[in-house]
Amino acid sequence: MMKESVVVQGKCGGSVLRAVCWPVALAAAAAAGAELAGTALLATAAWLLARAAQQPGLAALSVAIVAVRACALLRGTLRYAERLTGHRAALQALARLRERVYAALVPLAPGGLPGWRRAQLLHRMVTDTEAVQDLVVRCLVPAAGAALAGGLGLVVLAALSPASVPPLLVALLGTGLVLPACAGRQRRRSAPADDTAVAVTATDLLDGAAEFAAYSAEPVALAAATAAHTDRADRERTEARVAGLLAAVGIALQGLATAAATVLAAPAGGPAVAVVALTTLVALEPSLALPVAARRFVDARAALRRVHAVLAAPAPVAEPAAPLPVPAGSVELTIRDLWVRHADDRAPALAGVSVDVRPGSRLVVTGPSGSGKSTLLAALRRFVAPAAGEIRLDGAPIDAYAGADVRRLIGGVGEEAYLFDTTLAANLRLGDPAATDDQLRAVLHRVGLGERFTGGLDAELGQDGSALSGGERQRVLLARALLADPQILLLDEPTEGLPATDADRLLRDLLAATAGRTTILVSHDPAALAHADQVLDLGAAAAGRDRVSRWCRGAAS
Numbered sequence: 001m002m003k004e005s006v007v008v009q010g011k012c013g014g015s016v017l018r019a020v021c022w023p024v025a026l027a028a029a030a031a032a033g034a035e036l037a038g039t040a041l042l043a044t045a046a047w048l049l050a051r052a053a054q055q056p057g058l059a060a061l062s063v064a065i066v067a068v069r070a071c072a073l074l075r076g077t078l079r080y081a082e083r084l085t086g087h088r089a090a091l092q093a094l095a096r097l098r099e100r101v102y103a104a105l106v107p108l109a110p111g112g113l114p115g116w117r118r119a120q121l122l123h124r125m126v127t128d129t130e131a132v133q134d135l136v137v138r139c140l141v142p143a144a145g146a147a148l149a150g151g152l153g154l155v156v157l158a159a160l161s162p163a164s165v166p167p168l169l170v171a172l173l174g175t176g177l178v179l180p181a182c183a184g185r186q187r188r189r190s191a192p193a194d195d196t197a198v199a200v201t202a203t204d205l206l207d208g209a210a211e212f213a214a215y216s217a218e219p220v221a222l223a224a225a226t227a228a229h230t231d232r233a234d235r236e237r238t239e240a241r242v243a244g245l246l247a248a249v250g251i252a253l254q255g256l257a258t259a260a261a262t263v264l265a266a267p268a269g270g271p272a273v274a275v276v277a278l279t280t281l282v283a284l285e286p287s288l289a290l291p292v293a294a295r296r297f298v299d300a301r302a303a304l305r306r307v308h309a310v311l312a313a314p315a316p317v318a319e320p321a322a323p324l325p326v327p328a329g330s331v332e333l334t335i336r337d338l339w340v341r342h343a344d345d346r347a348p349a350l351a352g353v354s355v356d357v358r359p360g361s362r363l364v365v366t367g368p369s370g371s372g373k374s375t376l377l378a379a380l381r382r383f384v385a386p387a388a389g390e391i392r393l394d395g396a397p398i399d400a401y402a403g404a405d406v407r408r409l410i411g412g413v414g415e416e417a418y419l420f421d422t423t424l425a426a427n428l429r430l431g432d433p434a435a436t437d438d439q440l441r442a443v444l445h446r447v448g449l450g451e452r453f454t455g456g457l458d459a460e461l462g463q464d465g466s467a468l469s470g471g472e473r474q475r476v477l478l479a480r481a482l483l484a485d486p487q488i489l490l491l492d493e494p495t496e497g498l499p500a501t502d503a504d505r506l507l508r509d510l511l512a513a514t515a516g517r518t519t520i521l522v523s524h525d526p527a528a529l530a531h532a533d534q535v536l537d538l539g540a541a542a543a544g545r546d547r548v549s550r551w552c553r554g555a556a557s
C-alpha cells in the first residue's frame with residue numbers, strides 16, 4: 001500500500017498532500033492514540049474486574065479505577081481530535097486540488113476541452129477530486145492507526161505472555177496485509193478505468209430531453225441509461241459479496257487469534273489472561289477496516305490518475321515565457337498567409353488567409369458554412385495556434401503576448417458565448433465588473449434593449465438566456481462585449497437564426513453601436529456587407545484550400 005501511495009502522490013496528489021502532511025500526521029497520531037487509549041481502557045478494565053474478583057482492599061484498585069476513567073476520557077478526546085484534524089486536512093487538500101483542476105482547465109477552454117465530454121469534466125472536478133479526501137481520511141489515517149494499535153498489542157502481549165504473540169502476529173498479517181491485498185486486487189479487476197458512464201448518460205438524458213421527446217426516442221435513451229446503471233449495480237453487488245466475505249474472514253481471524261492467545265496465556269493465570277484476551281481483540285479491531293480502506297485506495301488512485309490527465313493536458317496554444325506588454329490605444333491588425341489546422345489528420349480549416357485591419361475600420365468576414373470563419377476568430381483570440389503564417393498586432397507577432405492580454409484587446413461575441421443563470425446586471429458586469437447601473441442602462445440603450453426588461457437590471461435571464469428571445473439574447477451578448485470595450489470587437493454571426501425583420505433591426509442597432517470602432521463581423525447579411533470597409537470572403541480561400549487538399553491527396557497516392 002505504501003508503494004502505491006508513493007505512485008499516487010508522485011502523479012497528482014503529491015504537492016496537494018505535501019501541503020497538508022503535518023495535519024495528516026497529527027490526525028494519524030491522534031487515531032493511533034485513540035486506539036491505544038481504547039486498548040489501555042479495555043486492558044485496565046479487564047485487570048480491574050479480574051482483580052476485584054479476588055476481593056482485595058479498595059486501595060489496591062484505586063489506581064486502576066482512575067486509569068479506566070482517564071483512558072475513557074482520553075479516547076473520546078483523541079477521537080475528536082483525529083476527526084477534526086483529519087477532515088480539516090482532507091478538505092484543505094480537496095480545495096487545493098479543485099483550484100488546480102480549474103486553473104488547468106482555463107487555458108484549455110475552449111479549444112482543448114472537446115477531448116472530454118461535459119459530464120466527464122464535471123466528474124473530474126466534483127467526484128474524482130474527492131479522492132484526495134478519501135485518501136487522507138479513509139486510507140492514510142486508518143492505516144496508520146491500525147499499524148500503531150497492532151504494534152502496541154504485540155508489545156503488551158510480549159510483556160505479559162510471549163507465547164500469545166504468534167497468534168496475534170499471524171492475525172495482524174492476515175487482516176492488515178492479506179485481506180486488504182485481496183480487496184484491492186478484486187477492486188482493480190472490477191472497477192472500470194473511467195467510471196463516468198452513469199454521469200454521461202444522465203447528462204445526455206437531461207440535455208437532450210426535448211429532442212428525445214420530439215423524436216419519441218425516450219425508450220432508446222432510457223435503455224442506455226439503464227444499461228449503465230445495471231452494469232454498475234452488477235459490479236457493486238459482486239463487490240459487496242466479496243467485501244462481506246473478507247469482513248467475515250477478518251472477524252473469524254480476530255476470534256481465532258483471541259481464543260488462541262487466551263489459551264496460550266492460561267499458564268500465566270490471574271488478571272493477565274483477561275488482559276491478553278482483550279488486548280488481542282482490540283489490537284485487531286482497527287485492521288478489520290483495512291480491506292475497505294484498500295478498496296477506497298484503489299478508487300482514489302484511479303480517480304487521481306484521471307484528474308492528473310486533466311492537469312497534464314497540453315494547452316492548445318503555448319504561452320510566451322516573457323510576454324510583451326499589450327499596445328495602448330488603437331492597434332493595427334495584420335494577418336499574413338494564415339493556416340490553421342484543428343487536427344493533424346484533418347484538412348486545414350484556414351489556408352493562406354491574408355488581410356489588414358486598420359484601426360476604426362469594419363471588416364466583414366463571409367463565406368459558406370465550414371469555410372473557417374469561426375476558426376479565424378478563434379485564432380485571433382489565441383484559442384487555436386496557427387500551423388503557419390502570422391497574426392501581428394502593431395507589428396509584433398500575436399504569440400509574443402499573453403493569451404489573457406490578447407483576449408482583453410480582441411474580444412466580443414464568439415460561437416461559444418454563454419449567458420449565466422443570474423440577473424441581467426450580473427451577466428453584463430462580466431464585461432466590466434466596475435460598471436455602474438447607469439453605464440449598464442446606457443449600453444442597453446445602445447444595443448436597442450432600453451426598456452425591454454420588466455425586471456430592469458435585476459431581471460433573471462435563465463440558463464444560457466433561456467428567458468430571452470433569440471434577438472434579445474444576441475443584444476445582451478453585444479452589450480456585454482461593448483462594456484468590455486476591446487480594441488478590436490469580434491462578432492460571430494450575431495443575427496443567425498433570427499427572423500428577417502428582427503435580424504435587420506439587430507444589425508442596424510449593431511452597426512450604429514459599433515460605428516468608429518475596429519470591428520470584425522462574421523455575417524452573410526447584404527446590409528452588413530454594404531457597410532463594410534473591407535470584405536474577406538473565405539469561400540474563395542476555401543476553394544483554394546480544397547485544391548491544396550486534393551493536391552495533397554494526389555501527392556500522397
Ligand SMILES: Nc1ncnc2c1ncn2[C@@H]1O[C@H](COP(=O)(O)OP(=O)(O)OP(=O)(O)O)[C@@H](O)[C@H]1O
Pocket residue numbers: 114342343346349367368369370371372373374375376
Ligand atoms: N474543434 C475542432 N476540431 C476539429 N475540427 C474543427 C473544430 N472546429 C472547427 N473544425 C473544422 O474546421 C472547419 C471550419 O470550421 P468553422 O467552424 O471555422 O467554420 P465556419 O465557417 O465558422 O462554419 P459555420 O458558418 O457553419 O459556423 C470545419 O471543417 C470544421 O469541421
